[in-house]
Amino acid sequence: ALQKFRGKSYNSANCAIEMLRQPMSPFSLSSDINPDAQTSEHSVPFDVFDYKKSFHYEYDTLELNGLSIPQLSREINRRKAKDRVFVTFMLEGLKKSLLVQYYIKDDASDKKMKAGEFYVLGSENEMPWKYDRAFKYDITHVMDEMKLHYTDKYHIEYTVTDLKGDAVENVKLNPTVVFQPGFGRYGQGKKWMDPISSASRIRKNLKDLNEGEIESLKATFQQMKKDGKYEQIAAFHGLPAQCPNEDGTKVYTCCLHGMPTFPHWHRLYVALVEDELLARGSGVAV
Incomplete structure (x- = not known):
């Protein structure tokens, strides 16, 4: 819905292309294992994009954190207007559910501050998976609070625990810091951005x-x-x-x-x- 609102292709994706065209088990298996004809017919992940045609349902209201699609698009563009710093991780299936907490450590003062956390869900029975693109997390506000510039000397530390709180060793997430320049605002001399507004200007009773x-x-x-x-x-x-x-x-x-x-x-x-x-x-x- 967001891609459609942006005027971009919305029934496709430009990532993991080779996997999106392969039937997914167990949905693609015989009827004695998967008796549901609908999921069997559409076991190729690429078919899932067009959910109206493939699975015959629509959303009454589609929101994310209380934001409508136009509001979500506006919020994304508002954030893109500013310079941002991200930490990235390469994620893959680890056969268990884990909590990853990560910190920014200032090499000059040894000051360390928590920058965020996320969960990786999994179990012993999960299918193997591995992302071919980095998971990004915005750490700009923490960098500002620590008064760090993205070119300063600092590094990312992280801990990995299971859902019981026990430490999990030998998990390599390869954290990397990425600076992403903003589009700029009016008068900043950077890339011009049109005023952000809803696509709908039709008045209704x-x-x-x-x-x-x-x-x-x-x-x-x-x-x-x-x-x-x-x-x-x-x-x-x-x-x-x-x-x-x-x-x-x-x-x-x-x-x-x-x-x-x-x-x-x-x-x-x-x-x-x-x-x-x-x-x-x-x-x-x-």
Whole structure:
């Protein structure tokens, strides 16, 4: 859904290509082992991308951590705009579930700080697997807290334990630090980024919104409330002729109810609210 929203190919993947075309056991085995005709027919991983056609289902609402697809795309682009530092690991099946905790250690001061953790799920019965691309984890905020530049002298340490907390030895994850420059923002002289907004600019009656659109709109209004945008927009209507901003450094022209120009101000108010909705990735304009 995210790739479709971005206008990119969304029923394929450009990784592990040789494995995606091979039937996956046990789904590809005979009917006495896998009696389900549907999974047997689509045992090739590449078929799973088009889940509507292959498995005949759709999502009523599709969100990640409460973010709609437009909001998720906006958040990804917001993060890409900044310079970031990642630690990468090469993962593979280890026949058990493990907890990996990793730390940044400053070589100059011996200061060490936890940068994150993740789980690798598995069991003795799992099929062999190994990623051909690195697993990336953003450690920019920890580097900033430790006042480290990515070119400074430091290294990554990690511990591996099972789910009981016992140490697991001889697990090589080959951690590597990667610097990824940001796209930049307006005026930074870097790569230009268009203003991020929702793809949907179609206005709808509130009574006609589906459940997913309602949730998207509700989440966006909550963000506006948290950011104090309602107060900023309302400042355009606060006082006759002059509406100061919060700190008094700027004064805007404004309009009272009943004045001949009020309809124009009302349209401006609607446009300001709608721009805020779209800037936050709302799936619908109202």
